[in-house]
Amino acid sequence: xxxxxxxxxxxxxxxxxxxxxxxxxxxxxxxxxxxxxxxxxxxxxxxxxxxxxxxxxxxxxxxxxxxxxxxxxxxxxxxxxxxxxxxxxxxxxxxxxxxxxxxxxxxxxxxxxxxxxxxxxxxxxxxxxxxxxxxxxxxxxxxxxxxxxxxxxxxxxxxxxxxxxxxxxxxxxxxxxxxxxxxxxxxxxxxxxxxxxxxxxxxxxxxxxxxxxxxxxxxxxxxxxxxxxxxxxxxxxxxxxxx
Numbered sequence: 001x002x003x004x005x006x007x008x009x010x011x012x013x014x015x016x017x018x019x020x021x022x023x024x025x026x027x028x029x030x031x032x033x034x035x036x037x038x039x040x041x042x043x044x045x046x047x048x049x050x051x052x053x054x055x056x057x058x059x060x061x062x063x064x065x066x067x068x069x070x071x072x073x074x075x076x077x078x079x080x081x082x083x084x085x086x087x088x089x090x091x092x093x094x095x096x097x098x099x100x101x102x103x104x105x106x107x108x109x110x111x112x113x114x115x116x117x118x119x120x121x122x123x124x125x126x127x128x129x130x131x132x133x134x135x136x137x138x139x140x141x142x143x144x145x146x147x148x149x150x151x152x153x154x155x156x157x158x159x160x161x162x163x164x165x166x167x168x169x170x171x172x173x174x175x176x177x178x179x180x181x182x183x184x185x186x187x188x189x190x191x192x193x194x195x196x197x198x199x200x201x202x203x204x205x206x207x208x209x210x211x212x213x214x215x216x217x218x219x220x221x222x223x224x225x226x227x228x229x230x231x232x233x234x235x236x237x238x239x240x241x242x243x
Contacts, residue, residue, distance in 0.1 A: 001130075004078040005225070006030040006070070008061050008119060009088030011039035013187035014136060017218040018085055019043055023052030025222060028078040031056045032070065032088065053078070061088050061115035071122050083225050084123045086116040087136040089155070094195060097150040105151050112155035116162060124166075124175060132176045132225045135163045136217075139183035139240040156181075160236065167234035176233040178224045183240025184211040207242030 003026060010019040011033040020043065023029045029047060031054055033040035040056035047054040055077065059070040074081055089112040092104055116135055123133065140149060141156035160179055167177035184199045184206060195201075203211030217239050223229055224237070 001082060002079055003027045003083060004030075004074065004081050005083040005085065006032060006057075006074055006081055006119070006123075007085040007087055008032040008115065009034070010043060010085075011036050014182065014185065014214045014217045014221075015085070015087040016043045017214040018087065018221050019054065020047055020050075020052075021215070021218045021222050022083075022085075022225070023047040023054050024050065025226075027053075027083065029054040030070070030074040030078075030081075032059055032061065034058070034060055034088070061119055062110040064118050067115075067118045067122050071126060075126065080127060081123060082127065082131045084119060084131075084133045085136065085221055085225070086119055086133065086159075088112075088115050089136070089152075091149060091152050094148045096147055100151050108151045108155050109158070112152070113158045113162070116159050120162070120166060120177075124170060124173075127175065129173045129175065131174075132229075133166070133178070134221045134224045135159050135177070135179045136221070137163070137179045137181045137236070139181050139238060139243070141181060142238075163236070164234050171233055176224075176229070178229070178232060178234070179236045180217060180220050180224070181236055181238045181240065182212065182217045183238070183243060185214060185217060185239070186211050187214055203241070206240070210241065212239060212241060 005027045007019045009015040010031040044054045059066040137159045138156040140153035145153035163179040199211035
C-alpha cells in the first residue's frame with residue numbers, strides 16, 4: 001500500500017516543512033490549507049519540483065462535512081489515507097485569561113481540538129489497520145502559558161488527552177497515535193500572537209541556548225510516522241530545547 005498522508009495546516013511553518021520532508025521520503029502528500037491558496041500552492045510546487053507527489057486541498061478542518069470531503073478527495077487521487085498529521089491550529093494575541101472572551105476561546109478550541117477530533121475520527125473510519133497519527137501539540141500544554149495564551153495551552157492539553165486515549169483504543173489495530181510538543185520554534189505563528197520576535201527573546205534562556213526550527217520538528221514527526229517508530233504509541237516528544 002502506498003504511504004498517503006494528510007498534513008493539516010500545511011501552508012506554512014511546521015506543516016509546510018513536514019509536508020516537504022514526508023514527500024521526500026516517498027509519501028503522497030495532501031497539503032491542507034484554510035485560506036491561503038498561494039502558500040499551499042508554493043509548498044506543492046516545491047514538492048513536485050523535487051520529484052514528489054502532492055496536491056493542495058482546501059478545507060476548514062473544524063467542519064465535519066469539509067473534513068469528510070477532504071478525505072474523499074485524497075482517497076480518489078492517491079488511495080486510502082495511511083498517515084495523518086494534525087497540525088492545524090490558531091493562536092491569538094497575548095493576554096491574561098480574564099481578557100479572553102468566549103468567542104476567542106471557542107475559536108481556539110474549534111481550530112485546535114475539534115479539528116484534531118474530526119480528522120482523527122474520519123481517518124480511522126476509512127482505515128482498517130496499520131497506520132499512524134501524529135498530533136502537533138505544544139510545550140504550552142505543560143506550562144499553561146500564563147499571561148500569554150492560556151486558551152491555546154488548554155486546547156493543547158485537550159489534544160494530549162485525545163492522543164493518549166485514542167492510542168489505547170487503536171493499539172489492537174496497529175494504528176499508532178503519538179504527539180509532539182514544540183516549544184520556542186521559529187514560525188510565523190508568533191506574529192499571530194503579537195510578538196514576532198518571541199523566540200529571539202526566549203531562545204537564549206533555554207538550556208540549549210537557542211530557538212528551534214520547523215524542520216527540526218518535522219524530522220521528529222516523520223520519525224514517529226515511520227516504521228522506525230513501530231513500537232511507539234501514546235507517547236509525546238518535547239521539542240523544546242530542554243525545557
